[in-house]
Structures are given as structure tokens and as C-alpha cells.
Amino acid sequence: MSEQHEVFLGQRTFTGRLELVGTVIARTALRIGAGSSRDVSGPDLPVVQDTLGRPYIPGASFKGVLRACAESLLRGLQPYASRTPQEPLLTCWSVSRSDDGKAYVWPDEYPGYLTAGTVTLMKDREFRDQPDALNRALYERSCWACRAFGAPWLASPLLVKDLPLDETSWAGHLGMRDGVGIDRGTGAAREKLRYDFQVAPAGTRFACRMVIDGAGQAEIGLILLALEAMTNGLAPLGGAGSRGLGRITLEMDWKRCVWIAPGDALALFGDRATGAAAPTDTGLPVEARAGYLRAFLEAAGLPTAVVERWQQAQPEEENYGAD
Numbered sequence: 001m002s003e004q005h006e007v008f009l010g011q012r013t014f015t016g017r018l019e020l021v022g023t024v025i026a027r028t029a030l031r032i033g034a035g036s037s038r039d040v041s042g043p044d045l046p047v048v049q050d051t052l053g054r055p056y057i058p059g060a061s062f063k064g065v066l067r068a069c070a071e072s073l074l075r076g077l078q079p080y081a082s083r084t085p086q087e088p089l090l091t092c093w094s095v096s097r098s099d100d101g102k103a104y105v106w107p108d109e110y111p112g113y114l115t116a117g118t119v120t121l122m123k124d125r126e127f128r129d130q131p132d133a134l135n136r137a138l139y140e141r142s143c144w145a146c147r148a149f150g151a152p153w154l155a156s157p158l159l160v161k162d163l164p165l166d167e168t169s170w171a172g173h174l175g176m177r178d179g180v181g182i183d184r185g186t187g188a189a190r191e192k193l194r195y196d197f198q199v200a201p202a203g204t205r206f207a208c209r210m211v212i213d214g215a216g217q218a219e220i221g222l223i224l225l226a227l228e229a230m231t232n233g234l235a236p237l238g239g240a241g242s243r244g245l246g247r248i249t250l251e252m253d254w255k256r257c258v259w260i261a262p263g264d265a266l267a268l269f270g271d272r273a274t275g276a277a278a279p280t281d282t283g284l285p286v287e288a289r290a291g292y293l294r295a296f297l298e299a300a301g302l303p304t305a306v307v308e309r310w311q312q313a314q315p316e317e318e319n320y321g322a323d
């Protein structure tokens with residue numbers, strides 16, 4: 001049985017837990033909209049705020065950006081992947097939807113074509129009363145993005161918590177911007193289309209925590225690759241991107257990440273189970289990250305030669321190991 005099969009069957013077994021810690025920094029003002037305001041004296045487009053009026057980033061928004069990053073990387077890597085005709089593409093075409101508006105659709109010429117309809121057929125006929133075989137087939141016929149970030153028929157191993165404000169970066173008030181609707185025909189400002197919107201100012205920082213539970217090494221590798229793209233500022237977050245808003249960078253705090261190995265399930269319960277505190281700050285050294293990255297590249301049929309160079313290029317302060 002290949003590693004991937006074991007991974008999937010492992011969904012119902014504790015296969016280790018990885019908690020990732022970092023900080024999102026707004027490099028320009030950030031607008032993560034909360035819809036339109038019901039407050040007549042408030043801005044037309046407020047940002048999402050917690051009960052104390054402080055901005056935050058919903059975990060689902062961050063995860064959506066991370067997934068978009070992963071999909072764009074996967075499409076870029078596709079030409080380098082060695083692939084048999086039976087193997088699905090590295091990522092499916094999430095822009096297309098089936099008629100019922102629910103499912104991700106593959107182009108017909110590629111196998112691994114999964115829609116809500118085909119999944120129902122698999123459940124009712126092909127794999128009737130064979131839950132393990134069904135789960136394995138759903139995993140194998142899903143693309144890498146769906147495996148790491150989830151699909152209607154596949155639970156995601158990645159949970160992103162809401163990103164609260166870092167109080168030390170906060171001056172205590174949101175910024176306000178004016179917007180004007182432009183008439184496409186005349187190119188002039190349209191009457192009654194003046195609006196204002198709130199922004200979180202540049203420099204605002206948000207604490208980022210993610211948990212990866214029950215993922216295979218390759219899925220973790222893909223998630224780390226997408227995080228690397230965000231670290232390099234390659235993914236905007238929130239609205240008004242055409243006005244230069246939403247540029248963010250991510251700073252990962254690898255030393256504060258927590259890894260609980262498959263054999264250490266009891267450690268999750270801390271001293272109630274083991275007589276010792278639950279592990280914190282185990283860290284995720286560069287060698288471990290390189291291992292996940294290699295696992296993904298190998299599983300996806302991509303060249304792994306870049307891993308050593310990537311490892312050597314990491315900043316020195318990150319190159320701490322298990323000493």
C-alpha cells in the first residue's frame with residue numbers, strides 16, 4: 001500500500017498534529033468587507049470587526065487566499081509534472097461549476113472527474129457498503145488543492161483560526177477612504193455613486209494560527225509551499241486591490257510552531273494523560289520543512305532538485321535544528 005493510501009485511511013486515526021504560528025502584516029491599507037452597513041451614520045462599506053470594534057481577518061478569508069495561492073502554483077508547476085494519462089491534473093478547474101452550482105468540474109478529457117453527481121454514483125453503486133474503498137477513491141480522484149484545502153466530498157485537514165489584531169500595532173481607529181463609481185460609457189464620475197469605505201491602516205498586524213490535523217506529508221508540503229508564496233507577498237487579501245489596497249506579507253514564526261508526532265497522541269491531553277504539560281514551541285526546523293516539501297514534489301511527480309538549494313537559502317536564524 002502506498003503512503004498516500006495509508007494517509008487517507010488515517011483520516012480516522014491520529015496521524016500527528018501540526019500547529020503553525022505566524023503574523024500577517026498589512027503593507028498597504030486593508031479592506032476586508034463586512035457587507036454594507038446598516039448604521040445610517042456609518043461608512044457605506046465597513047470592515048469586519050470584533051465585538052470591541054477592532055478589525056480582524058476571518059480565518060476562512062485567509063484560507064481562501066492560501067488556497068488560491070496553492071492553485072496558482074499548481075497550475076504553474078503542471079508542465080514540470082510527469083504524469084500518466086490516468087493521473088489527474090495537479091489542480092482541478094475550480095472556476096467551472098456543474099449545473100447545480102455545487103461541484104468542481106474537470107475538463108472532460110481528464111480522468112479524475114468528480115462532481116456531486118459522480119460522487120453520489122460512487123457512494124450508491126461503485127463503492128456501495130465499502131466506506132474505506134470509497135474514501136480512498138475520493139482521495140485518489142481529487143486534485144492536490146482539494147486534498148489539502150477540502151472539497152464538498154473531502155474534509156480539509158487544515159483549520160485556519162480567525163486572525164485577531166495584534167494590539168501593539170493598533171492606533172485605535174480605522175481609516176476611511178472615498179470611492180467614486182465611474183460610468184463605463186462616459187468615463188465620468190456617476191452621480192449618486194459616491195461611497196466611503198473603512199480600511200485597517202498599513203502596518204496593522206494580525207496573529208495567525210493554523211492547525212493541520214490528519215494530513216499526509218505531501219499535503220503539508222503543499223500548504224507550506226503556499227505559505228511561502230504569502231511570505232513573499234505574492235497574494236493580496238481583501239477588496240479594492242485595483243486601488244493598491246490589500247498588500248500583505250506573512251512572517252512565519254517557525255520556532256513557535258508545535259508538532260505532535262503520530263505516536264504522541266496522549267500528549268494532546270497534557271498532564272491529565274501523561275503527567276507532563278502538553279508540548280508547546282517544539283518548533284518546525286528547516287530540515288523538517290524541507291522533508292514535507294520533498295514529499296509533495298515527489299508525490300506530485302515534480303523534480304525535487306530545488307529542495308537542497310531552498311534549504312540552504314533560508315535565513316540563518318531559521319536554521320536551528322534539534323540540538
Ligand SMILES: [Zn+2]
Nearest residue numbers: 092143145146
Ligand atoms: Zn480539486
